[in-house]
Amino acid sequence: MAKKRTISQSEIIELYMNHVLIHNENPKTIYIFAKENNFEEQRFYEFFTSFESLEQCVFKTFFDNAHSILEKSNDYLNFDARNKLLSFYYTFFEILTANRSYVIYALENNKTSLKSLRNLGKLKKRFSNYIEHLNIKTLDLKQERLIKLQDQSLKESAWVQLLITIKFWLDDTSASFEKTDLFIEKSVRASFDLIDVAPLKSIIDLGKFLYKEKVQMN
Structure with missing residues (x-):
C-alpha cells in the first residue's frame, strides 16, 4: 500500500483550486478528494471543516x-x-x-x-x-x-x-x-x-x- 503524502494547508488549497478549474466543479466528497491526491482525509480536517x-x-x-x-x-x-x-x-x-x-x-x-x-x-x-x-x-x-x-x-x-x-x-x-x-x-x-x-x-x-x-x- 502506497504511503500517504504529508501535505500542508497551502498545498491542499492549491490542489483544490486546480481541481475546480480543470473539472469546473467541486470534488464530489472530501474523501474522494483526499484519495485522488494521496493524503489522509483527516489531514484535510486539521485545516478545514468543509x-x-x-x-x-x-x-x-x-x-x-x-x-x-x-x-x-x-x-x-x-x-x-x-x-x-x-x-x-x-x-x-x-x-x-x-x-x-x-x-x-x-x-x-x-x-x-x-x-x-x-x-x-x-x-x-x-x-x-x-x-x-x-x-x-x-x-x-x-x-x-x-x-x-x-x-x-x-x-x-x-x-x-x-x-x-x-x-x-x-x-x-x-x-x-x-x-x-x-x-x-x-x-x-x-x-x-x-x-x-x-x-x-x-x-x-x-x-x-x-x-x-x-x-x-x-
Missing part, C-alpha cells in the same frame, strides 16, 4: 500574501495611510490577476447566490482589521459612541469600495487591466479626500471616469 471553509481561506490567503509582501518593504512601512492602501490594492490585485481563472469561478459563477459573499467572509475580517490599523485620520469626535460609529462606518465603506473594485476588475477588458489600476488610483484618492473634507475635484474626476466607462460599455 470545502466551503477552504474557499473562504483562499481569499484570506490572497490577502495574507499581499500583506506579507508589503510588510517586507521599508518604503511601504514609511508610507502614509493613503499610499499604504494604494500599495495594498495594487499588490492584492496583482495576486488576484495571477489567479484570475479561480476568482472568476468562485465569484462570477456564483454571483446570483449568497455563496460568493460567504467566500469573502474571512477576507472581510482581515481587510477590516487592516483598515482599522492604518491610522486613517478622521474627524476628531469627542464622544466614544460617535467615535465607534465613525470607525465602523469607515471599515464598512472601505469594504464596499474593495468589492466595487473587484467587480470593476472582473469586468475590465483593457490590456494588463490598466483601467483597473486607474480606477484604484482615482477611487482611493477620492475616498481619502472625502474623509479629509477636501475639495471635490477628485470625486468629480472619478465620476467622469465611471460615466465614460459606462457609456463605452453600453
Whole structure:
C-alpha cells in the first residue's frame, strides 16, 4: 500500500483550486478528494471543516500574501495611510490577476447566490482589521459612541469600495487591466479626500471616469 503524502494547508488549497478549474466543479466528497491526491482525509480536517471553509481561506490567503509582501518593504512601512492602501490594492490585485481563472469561478459563477459573499467572509475580517490599523485620520469626535460609529462606518465603506473594485476588475477588458489600476488610483484618492473634507475635484474626476466607462460599455 502506497504511503500517504504529508501535505500542508497551502498545498491542499492549491490542489483544490486546480481541481475546480480543470473539472469546473467541486470534488464530489472530501474523501474522494483526499484519495485522488494521496493524503489522509483527516489531514484535510486539521485545516478545514468543509470545502466551503477552504474557499473562504483562499481569499484570506490572497490577502495574507499581499500583506506579507508589503510588510517586507521599508518604503511601504514609511508610507502614509493613503499610499499604504494604494500599495495594498495594487499588490492584492496583482495576486488576484495571477489567479484570475479561480476568482472568476468562485465569484462570477456564483454571483446570483449568497455563496460568493460567504467566500469573502474571512477576507472581510482581515481587510477590516487592516483598515482599522492604518491610522486613517478622521474627524476628531469627542464622544466614544460617535467615535465607534465613525470607525465602523469607515471599515464598512472601505469594504464596499474593495468589492466595487473587484467587480470593476472582473469586468475590465483593457490590456494588463490598466483601467483597473486607474480606477484604484482615482477611487482611493477620492475616498481619502472625502474623509479629509477636501475639495471635490477628485470625486468629480472619478465620476467622469465611471460615466465614460459606462457609456463605452453600453
